[in-house]
Amino acid sequence: MPGGRLTREDRERIARWLGEGLGYAEIARRLGRPTSTISREVARNGGPRNYQAEGAHQATTRRAQRRPSASPPSGAHAGAVRDFEDEFTEMMVATGLPPMAARVLACLYTTDTGSFTAAELVRRLRVSPASVSKAVGYLEKRELVRRERDGQHRRERYVIDDDVWYRAWAASTRSIGLWADASQRGAEILGEDSPAGARLRRTSRFFRLLGEDMARAAERRMRSS
Numbered sequence: 651m652p653g654g655r656l657t658r659e660d661r662e663r664i665a666r667w668l669g670e671g672l673g674y675a676e677i678a679r680r681l682g683r684p685t686s687t688i689s690r691e692v693a694r695n696g697g698p699r700n701y702q703a704e705g706a707h708q709a710t711t712r713r714a715q716r717r718p719s720a721s722p723p724s725g726a727h728a729g730a731v732r733d734f735e736d737e738f739t740e741m742m743v744a745t746g747l748p749p750m751a752a753r754v755l756a757c758l759y760t761t762d763t764g765s766f767t768a769a770e771l772v773r774r775l776r777v778s779p780a781s782v783s784k785a786v787g788y789l790e791k792r793e794l795v796r797r798e799r800d801g802q803h804r805r806e807r808y809v810i811d812d813d814v815w816y817r818a819w820a821a822s823t824r825s826i827g828l829w830a831d832a833s834q835r836g837a838e839i840l841g842e843d844s845p846a847g848a849r850l851r852r853t854s855r856f857f858r859l860l861g862e863d864m865a866r867a868a869e870r871r872m873r874s875s
């Protein structure tokens with residue numbers, strides 16, 4: 651039904667059409683839905699390469715079961731927060747973050763403390779400890795979360811700071827520098843007069859300039875904070 655919830659049949663069609671290489675706009679037109687509905691559905695459930703109709707339908711059913719159909723004002727607010735958490739997760743998945751890492755980050759962002767233990771994340775997300783551990787490891791490498799020892803309870807907490815994106819930006823800047831250095835070494839080895847060497851030299855120059863721009867942006871942020 652156009653405008654209503656996606657059905658199992660809708661999801662089977664989405665999976666088939668994705669496999670045929672159709673874009674979100676065309677799939678939305680065939681189903682009579684907004685393009686944003688299709689893009690959110692696919693991003694929420696593994697992306698265009700990993701989307702599976704049955705898994706998507708089961709995941710949506712589980713999310714619906716966690717939300718009360720009728721709630722007092724406080725419950726309605728809680729539902730709105732969960733809806734935003736889903737939306738925030740979808741956005742991060744659509745921009746390249748793995749789904750479980752995105753879910754963990756969204757949880758941390760939407761709690762006042764900005765921190766959870768592994769056990770709390772397992773209960774909140776209803777996933778295995780291994781899934782949480784892998785997601786946190788991914789986020790730590792990118793300096794999006796950090797570990798903090800909870801001395802009172804002798805357990806680790808995963809924390810997101812107010813300056814998380816500055817630290818992530820700094821980590822990205824360092825990665826850009828590695829790209830620039832490696833490309834320049836390749837250019838020197840292959841010879842900058844060769845097609846491959848020239849390609850690597852241009853790549854190195856691009857990343858070098860990009861890194862300088864990112865460093866200047868970080869400095870402006872620090873001066874204005």
